[in-house]
Amino acid sequence: MARSAPTLLAPAPAGSGLAPVMGDPGLPYLGYALDTIRDPAAHFRRRRDRYGPVSWGNFLGRPIISVQGPEAAQTVLGNPEKAFASGPGWHFFIGPFFERGIMLLDFEEHLRHRRIMQQAFTRERLTAYLERIDDSALRSVDSWRPGRARLLPLFRRLTLDMAMDVFLGLEPDRARLRRVERAFMDAVSAGLAFVRFPVPGLRWSRGLKARRELTDFFTGHIPAKRAQGGDDLFAVLCRARSEDGERFSDTDVVNHMIFVLMAAHDTSTIALTTMAYYLARHPEWQERCRAASRAVPTDRVDIAVLDSLTDLDLVLKESLRLCPPVPLLPRVAVRDTSVLGHHIPAGALVAVTTYSNHRLPEHWPDPERFDPERFAPERRGEITHPYAWSPFGGGVHKCIGLHFANLQVKAVMHRLLRSRSWSVPEGYTWELDMSTLPVPKDGLPVTLAPPDPAP
Numbered sequence: 001m002a003r004s005a006p007t008l009l010a011p012a013p014a015g016s017g018l019a020p021v022m023g024d025p026g027l028p029y030l031g032y033a034l035d036t037i038r039d040p041a042a043h044f045r046r047r048r049d050r051y052g053p054v055s056w057g058n059f060l061g062r063p064i065i066s067v068q069g070p071e072a073a074q075t076v077l078g079n080p081e082k083a084f085a086s087g088p089g090w091h092f093f094i095g096p097f098f099e100r101g102i103m104l105l106d107f108e109e110h111l112r113h114r115r116i117m118q119q120a121f122t123r124e125r126l127t128a129y130l131e132r133i134d135d136s137a138l139r140s141v142d143s144w145r146p147g148r149a150r151l152l153p154l155f156r157r158l159t160l161d162m163a164m165d166v167f168l169g170l171e172p173d174r175a176r177l178r179r180v181e182r183a184f185m186d187a188v189s190a191g192l193a194f195v196r197f198p199v200p201g202l203r204w205s206r207g208l209k210a211r212r213e214l215t216d217f218f219t220g221h222i223p224a225k226r227a228q229g230g231d232d233l234f235a236v237l238c239r240a241r242s243e244d245g246e247r248f249s250d251t252d253v254v255n256h257m258i259f260v261l262m263a264a265h266d267t268s269t270i271a272l273t274t275m276a277y278y279l280a281r282h283p284e285w286q287e288r289c290r291a292a293s294r295a296v297p298t299d300r301v302d303i304a305v306l307d308s309l310t311d312l313d314l315v316l317k318e319s320l321r322l323c324p325p326v327p328l329l330p331r332v333a334v335r336d337t338s339v340l341g342h343h344i345p346a347g348a349l350v351a352v353t354t355y356s357n358h359r360l361p362e363h364w365p366d367p368e369r370f371d372p373e374r375f376a377p378e379r380r381g382e383i384t385h386p387y388a389w390s391p392f393g394g395g396v397h398k399c400i401g402l403h404f405a406n407l408q409v410k411a412v413m414h415r416l417l418r419s420r421s422w423s424v425p426e427g428y429t430w431e432l433d434m435s436t437l438p439v440p441k442d443g444l445p446v447t448l449a450p451p452d453p454a455p
C-alpha cells in the first residue's frame with residue numbers, strides 16, 4: 001500500500017461552504033490501481049478511515065475521486081442536476097473497445113437510444129427469450145458430467161451459447177463461439193490494461209483487434225437479419241422503432257450488439273458463479289433451493305414458475321451483494337458540482353464504489369456473512385437506503401437487462417439444482433481476480449454429482 005501526504009485535488013470555491021476533496025496520489029503512474037484490484041473492500045475502507053467517504057487517489061495515471069456510501073451513489077447515479085456523464089467515465093476504461101455502446105452515450109442521445117432499445121426488453125419479448133433460455137440451459141446443464149469440474153468456464157460457455165441463440169438467433173457453432181468468446185474476453189480485459197496504448201501482443205492491442213473482429217462479425221450478419229427478421233435480440237434491434245418512428249442505423253445496431261453482449265455475458269456468468277460458490281459452501285441453502293425447484297410440477301419454466309422460486313431469489317440477491325459483477329461505476333463531472341458537501345470540479349473522474357458499499361457495516365450487519373434472509377420480506381426494514389443494494393446501478397443508466405438477467409440466472413440455477421448437486425472441500429474459500437470483473441482465480445473447482453433422490 002502506497003501512503004503519501006494528503007493533498008487537496010482542487011480548492012473549493014470561496015464562499016461555497018463546500019469542503020475540498022482530500023487524498024493522495026499513491027505510486028507513480030499506477031496510483032492505487034494495485035490496491036483496488038487486490039482487495040477493493042479493504043482499499044476503500046482504508047480511504048474512508050483516512051479521508052472520509054469522498055477522497056481522491058491516482059489510478060493508472062489519472063486522479064479518481066471515490067465517493068462512498070449509498071447517499072453518494074444516489075447523488076451521482078440518480079444525477080438530478082445532470083452534472084455527471086457516463087460516457088466519458090466509462091470511456092477511460094472500455095471506450096476504444098465498446099465505443100458508442102448505450103452506456104457510453106449521455107443525456108438526450110442516450111434517452112433516444114434507450115427508448116428504441118427498450119423495445120427489446122418488454123415483457124412479451126422476455127417471455128419469448130425465456131423459452132430459448134430454458135432450452136439452452138437444459139442442453140448445457142444436462143451435458144455436464146458428474147466428477148470434478150470448474151464452474152466458471154462452464155457458466156461462461158453456457159451464457160455465451162445462450163447469447164448466440166437468444167441474442168443472435170445463431171445455432172451454437174463451436175469454432176465460431178470460441179473465436180467470439182476470445183474476442184469478448186480480450187476486449188473486456190483490455191479495459192484495465194496497465195499499458196494503455198497499442199503494443200503488439202499486449203492487452204490494449206489485443207482489445208483493439210478484438211473490437212475489429214466483433215465489428216466484422218456483427219456487420220456481416222446485418223443484411224440477413226434485416227431481411228429475415230426473427231425473435232432474437234439482434235432482429236428486434238434491427239426493426240425496433242421509438243414512438244416517433246426513429247430506428248437504429250446499421251452502425252448503431254453493431255455498436256449496441258457488441259455492447260449488450262458484453263454487458264450480458266460476463267455479468268450473468270459472474271452472478272451464476274457466485275451463487276454456485278455460496279450454495280456449495282452452504283449446502284443447507286442448496287438443499288432448500290433444490291427442494292423448491294423439485295416441487296415445480298412442470299418440466300418447462302415460465303416467468304410464473306421462476307417467480308415462485310423465492311428462496312433462489314434471496315440467494316441471487318445476497319450473491320449480488322457479496323460479489324456485484326460491476327464493482328465500480330465511473331462518471332465524469334460535466335460541470336462544477338458537489339457530493340456529500342465536497343466540491344467536485346468539472347472534468348473530474350468519479351467512481352461509485354458498489355463493491356465496498358455492499359459491505360458497509362452501518363447498512364449490512366455482519367457484512368461478510370452469507371445471509372440470504374436479509375432480503376426476506378420480514379426483514380425488509382433492515383435495508384434502510386434505496387442505494388444500499390445497487391448491483392444493477394441506478395438512475396437513467398440502470399441496467400436495462402435486469403429482468404432478463406434475473407430470469408436467465410434463475411432458469412439456469414433451477415435446471416442445475418434439478419439435475420446436479422455440487423460441493424467444495426470443507427474450508428474452501430475462493431480468491432477473486434479483480435483485474436477485470438470479479439472472477440475466482442481458480443475457476444471455482446467443484447465436484448458435480450447427481451443429486452440425492454427426492455425424499
Ligand code: HEM
Nearest residue numbers: 102103263264267268271326391392393397399400401405
Ligand atoms: C447479473 C447480471 C447483471 C448485472 C449485475 C448488471 C449490472 C449492470 C450495471 C451496474 C449497469 C449500470 C452501469 C452504470 O450505470 O454505469 C448496467 C447497465 C447495462 N446493462 Fe446490465 N447487468 C447484468 C446483466 C445484464 C444483461 C443480461 C443485459 C442484457 C441482456 C444487460 C445490459 C445492460 C445494458 C445495455 C446496460 C446499459 C444501460 C444504459 O446505459 O442505459 N445487463 N448493468
